Each structure stands twice: as structure tokens, then as C-alpha cells.
Amino acid sequence: xxxxxxxxxxxxxxxxxxxxxxxxxxxxxxxxxxxxxxxxxxxxxxxxxxxxxxxxxxxxxxxxxxxxxxxxxxxxxxxxxxxx
Amino acid sequence: xxxxxxxxxxxxxxxxxxxxxxxxxxxxxxxxxxxxxxxxxxxxxxxxxxxxxxxxxxxxxxxxxxxxxxxxxxxxxxxxxxxxxxxxxxxxxxxxxxxxxxxxxxxxxxxxxxxxxxxxxxxxxxxxxxxxxxxxxxxxxxxxxxxxxxxxxxxxxxxxxxxxxxxxxxxxxxxxxxxxxxxxxxxxxxxxxxxxxxxxxxxxxxxxxxxxxxxxxxxxxxxxxxxxxxxxxxxxxxxxxxxxxxxxxxxxxxxxxxxxxxxxxxxxxxxxxxxxxxxxxxxxxxxxxxxxxxxxxxxxxxxxxxxxxxxxxxxxxxxxxxxxxxxxxxxxxxxxxxxxxxxxxxxxxxxxxxxxxxxxxxxxxxxxxxxxxxxxxxxxxxxxxxxxxxxxxxxxxxxxxxxxxxxxxxxxxxxxxxxxxxxxxxxxxxxxxxxxxxxxxxxxxxxxxxxxxxxxxxxxxxxxxxxxxxxxxxxxxxxxxxxxxxxxxxxxx
Numbered sequence: 001x002x003x004x005x006x007x008x009x010x011x012x013x014x015x016x017x018x019x020x021x022x023x024x025x026x027x028x029x030x031x032x033x034x035x036x037x038x039x040x041x042x043x044x045x046x047x048x049x050x051x052x053x054x055x056x057x058x059x060x061x062x063x064x065x066x067x068x069x070x071x072x073x074x075x076x077x078x079x080x081x082x083x084x
Numbered sequence: 085x086x087x088x089x090x091x092x093x094x095x096x097x098x099x100x101x102x103x104x105x106x107x108x109x110x111x112x113x114x115x116x117x118x119x120x121x122x123x124x125x126x127x128x129x130x131x132x133x134x135x136x137x138x139x140x141x142x143x144x145x146x147x148x149x150x151x152x153x154x155x156x157x158x159x160x161x162x163x164x165x166x167x168x169x170x171x172x173x174x175x176x177x178x179x180x181x182x183x184x185x186x187x188x189x190x191x192x193x194x195x196x197x198x199x200x201x202x203x204x205x206x207x208x209x210x211x212x213x214x215x216x217x218x219x220x221x222x223x224x225x226x227x228x229x230x231x232x233x234x235x236x237x238x239x240x241x242x243x244x245x246x247x248x249x250x251x252x253x254x255x256x257x258x259x260x261x262x263x264x265x266x267x268x269x270x271x272x273x274x275x276x277x278x279x280x281x282x283x284x285x286x287x288x289x290x291x292x293x294x295x296x297x298x299x300x301x302x303x304x305x306x307x308x309x310x311x312x313x314x315x316x317x318x319x320x321x322x323x324x325x326x327x328x329x330x331x332x333x334x335x336x337x338x339x340x341x342x343x344x345x346x347x348x349x350x351x352x353x354x355x356x357x358x359x360x361x362x363x364x365x366x367x368x369x370x371x372x373x374x375x376x377x378x379x380x381x382x383x384x385x386x387x388x389x390x391x392x393x394x395x396x397x398x399x400x401x402x403x404x405x406x407x408x409x410x411x412x413x414x415x416x417x418x419x420x421x422x423x424x425x426x427x428x429x430x431x432x433x434x435x436x437x438x439x440x441x442x443x444x445x446x447x448x449x450x451x452x453x454x455x456x457x458x459x460x461x462x463x464x465x466x467x468x469x470x471x472x473x474x475x476x477x478x479x480x481x482x483x484x485x486x487x488x489x490x491x492x493x494x495x496x497x498x499x500x501x502x503x504x505x506x507x508x509x510x511x512x513x514x515x516x517x518x519x520x521x522x523x524x525x526x527x528x529x530x531x532x533x534x535x536x537x538x539x540x541x542x543x544x545x546x547x548x549x550x551x552x553x554x555x556x557x558x559x560x561x562x563x564x565x566x567x568x569x570x571x572x573x574x575x576x577x
Contacts, residue, residue, distance in 0.1 A: 018548050042318050043486045047553050059347030064319050
């Protein structure tokens with residue numbers, strides 16, 4: 001099963017490639033909302049997680065804490081995968 | 085059997101031509117500004133603009149655009165994200181008699197080029213100067229430019245008082261546009277508000293892209309003196325808190341947004357909200373039930389059609405008892421079922437006010453689009469004993485991904501250009517959380533072709549949200565038995 005570090009790298013690759021403009025500097029600690037992450041970005045990330053890890057993040061988990069940055073999102077994905 | 089809203093209004097087919105030059109949608113905004121000049125028209129974060137302020141900004145922008153060469157009748161693409169400026173520019177273009185063509189902000193450069201050509205745009209408003217064209221800055225914050233498109237497009241509006249072209253996609257992969265006159269939009273707005281009942285007392289919490297939703301929403305709210313809050317919140321909790329801070333009374337969003345709200349784990353309530361409208365695609369039952377349970381408020385589901393506006397809306401107790409219905413036809417609309425089977429299920433056809441004036445590219449006038457006076461919507465459904473319309477599926481599917489419209493044909497036209505693709509079929513698969521997602525079936529020219537390279541090809545040529553979530557190689561595509569056309573329904577899982 002993927003670990004948090006691997007998930008973080010995969011999420012970072014996806015978000016860099018498909019969500020933000022190439023000019024946006026993005027690290028695992030970047031504040032997503034401040035960088036322009038919107039509701040459509042969320043849809044695309046949720047779909048990426050569903051197709052890559054076979055799991056839909058339950059809506060109650062989609063909180064400001066989870067979406068603070070890609071590190072917190074990867075940690076949530078990892079935890080939810082282990083809880084299954 | 086057909087059903088009629090309780091009030092029938094007669095609209096002669098030549099209505100627009102008769103009124104040519106008489107009506108302009110700016111009058112709706114002026115009327116509101118006369119009635120409640122200091123009331124907030126729009127709020128975006130810490131920025132707030134009154135109706136008078138908005139009208140002043142519209143006048144300034146209109147003068148600038150005229151100075152830069154914008155003239156009555158020209159078609160101008162509006163390629164901007166949601167903002168107060170977006171609204172002001174739309175009305176400014178209307179004020180000078182130009183035709184607004186909204187362009188989804190996520191469009192790729194290649195799509196923009198194609199839209200400029202097919203919609204015969206003579207101007208483009210966007211966030212950056214247009215390479216190779218004469219561009220002038222018209223707003224500092226947010227930064228925004230007007231470009232005159234040099235190519236000599238000879239757009240012919242056929243003498244109509246056009247205000248808006250919303251492009252869609254044709255059955256032959258060619259892009260086509262739905263053209264609406266000022267009067268037609270006014271009729272739509274007035275017809276829709278008989279059901280929505282928007283007044284100066286309302287504050288609308290807005291979370292959909294304006295490039296996809298504008299007329300029977302933003303224009304309607306402004307015409308009736310409501311305040312619209314551009315809610316950019318990503319997580320449910322902050323949206324709920326913002327709604328309460330602004331004393332929001334109306335929510336207008338896609339099932340995806342309601343799904344997030346319904347599962348919010350806090351105990352924040354929505355005491356000020358009187359109406360929550362779910363639009364764009366079928367509302368999943370669990371979302372409808374969870375939202376009602378969580379907020380003690382039913383979700384109103386409606387039937388909105390690009391060609392007609394808001395045709396039906398299911399509100400109040402009926403939205404609880406018949407959660408899967410889009411409601412009864414609104415006043416002035418009639419709905420009938422054509423070619424019904426033994427269960428009464430068949431093609432949904434509609435007539436009523438605000439019907440489009442023409443298709444653009446190629447130009448097909450309103451009169452030629454009706455079948456014995458009815459517009460066949462492409463939806464399949466039935467009308468129950470109490471007159472409620474229940475949709476069962478679509479024959480010609482616009483895919484709705486969390487509030488954004490995706491036209492299968494334009495994705496197929498990109499896929500079919502790839503040398504490894506013999507043919508393709510794009511459809512919306514019902515998704516329990518998002519409404520629908522885009523998927524594709526491909527008949528490959530050679531078995532060893534890579535689907536990953538096809539995905540990459542889509543990313544290069546399409547707005548990212550249109551790239552199919554799933555690509556599947558198949559040996560043949562399902563076709564309708566009589567015409568041999570590719571079937572649009574989602575594949576059976």
C-alpha cells in the first residue's frame with residue numbers, strides 16, 4: 001500500500017501538472033487555497049484520488065485542515081486507506 | 085398528454101425582430117438602481133458594489149470599449165473568471181449593443197482559437213493581452229484586456245437584437261451557438277422568477293462559474309434587486325459560516341456542492357436560507373435526503389435547458405415527496421411526452437417563453453427548430469398522475485461535471501483526430517458524489533496503442549476538466565438500431 005510520502009509525491013505531480021498554472025510554485029507545504037485552489041480544483045483532485053487509489057474521500061473529511069496543503073491531504077488519504 | 089403551467093403567455097415567433105433596437109438588458113439594471121441605489125448588488129470577499137456603483141462601472145467600461153472600437157452587433161468573447169468585473173463587462177457590452185459570448189475560463193489556447201473562428205468573434209476580453217492582436221488594458225485590478233480580433237470575421241446577426249451566444253456542440257462535432265436576443269433573455273428571467281420569487285430581500289450565495297451560468301441566475305438576481313455573494317469557499321464549513329455572515333437566503337449550486345454541505349460534521353445551521361436550488365444534473369437521492377436531514381430544508385431540483393431557460397422547478401413539500409422530480413412546468417411553459425412507451429415514458433418536448441432565437445454556425449432560425457410548435461429537448465422522461473415531470477435519461481447528453489457543462493461531441497472530435505483512434509464515444513457516467521463524470525470508449529486502430537498517450541493528447545488539446553476520467557478500449561461502439569448513430573447513454577456497468 002502506498003505510504004504518505006509516495007501519495008504526497010503523486011498528488012504534487014498531479015496538482016502541478018493539471019490543476020495549477022505552470023507559473024505557480026508549489027511545494028507540499030504550499031497553502032492550497034491561497035495559491036488559488038477552488039471548488040473545481042477540489043473536484044479534480046478528488047477524482048484523481050478515486051481513480052489512483054480506488055477510494056472516494058468521504059465529504060466529512062474534506063475540511064480546512066485536510067486541504068491546508070498537499071502534505072495534510074496526503075496524510076488524510078494515507079490514513080483513510082489504512083482504515084479501510 | 086401534455087401539461088401546462090397555469091399561465092400561458094403568447095410570444096409571436098417574430099417578437100425579437102419586431103422589437104429590434106427597442107429593448108436592452110441594461111434597462112433591467114437601471115430599473116433596479118432606481119429602486120434601491122445603495123443596496124449591495126454584488127459582494128466578492130471584502131469588495132462590495134452597490135447598484136449605483138455597478139451602473140457607474142458599467143458606463144465607464146462601455147465608454148472605454150467604444151473608444152477601443154467596440155460597436156453594436158459585434159460579437160465579443162468574455163474569457164474571465166467569476167468577479168464583479170465579469171458582471172460589469174457583460175452589461176457594458178450589452179449597453180453598447182455588442183453580443184456577449186462567454187468562454188469558459190479553463191479553455192485551452194487551441195479551444196480559444198476554434199471559438200474565435202466558429203463564433204466569428206470580433207473582440208475578446210481576457211486576463212492577458214492577446215498575442216498578435218491589438219490589445220488594450222481596460223481594468224487594472226483585476227487586470228483585464230480588450231483585444232480586437234484582426235481576422236475579418238463577417239458575423240451576420242440577421243437583423244436580430246442579439247445579446248448573448250452560448251455555444252454548445254453540434255451532432256457533427258462542429259461547434260454551434262445558441263443565440264438569444266435581449267427580449268428573449270428578459271422573457272426567460274421574468275418567467276423563471278415566477279417560480280424562484282427573488283426580491284430585494286434576498287441574498288444569493290453563488291458558487292457556480294459565470295461562464296456556464298449567467299442569465300436566469302445573475303441577470304435575474306440583478307433585475308430583482310437581490311444581493312449576490314460570490315462564494316469562493318472550498319470547504320463546507322467556511323461556506324456555511326459565510327452564508328450565515330451574509331444572511332444568505334438562496335443557495336444555487338450543483339449536487340456536488342450540496343453533497344459537501346450535507347456531510348459537514350459541524351452543527352452550523354442555515355436559519356436564513358429559504359430556497360436551495362440544485363441545478364445542472366440529476367440529484368442523487370442520498371444527497372437530497374442527507375441535505376434535508378442536516379438543514380431541515382428540501383433541495384429544489386429544476387430543469388434548465390440552454391435552448392429554453394428554466395422550464396420546471398420542484399420546490400416545497402413536493403421536493404420532499406417527489407425528490408426525483410424536476411417539478412411541474414413553470415407558468416407559461418407546456419411540457420409533453422412524445423413517442424411514449426407503455427409506461428408513458430418518451431421524449432420530453434417543451435414550449436414556452438424565452439425560446440432561443442437561432443442557432444449560430446450554421447444559422448438556423450427559431451421557426452425551423454420546432455416540431456409542430458414543440459422543442460424536443462433530448463431528455464427522456466414521464467409525467468406522473470399529479471403532473472410532475474420525472475427524467476429518466478438523456479438522448480443527447482450534455483455532461484455536467486460539478487456545475488460545468490461538457491459537450492461529448494467536442495471531446496470526441498479531439499479523440500478522433502488522434503491517429504490511433506478509429507472512433508470514440510464520450511458519455512457522462514452518473515457519479516454518486518459529483519453528479520456526472522466524463523468517460524470515453526475508444527475503438528483503436530491498432531490494439532497495442534497506448535491509452536496514456538491518448539490521455540496526454542486530450543490534456544494538450546482540451547480544457548483540463550474535459551479530459552475523460554476513464555478511457556476504455558472497446559471493439560465497437562453501441563449504436564441506435566434505426567439511424568446507426570452512436571448512443572449517448574452511459575455504458576451499462
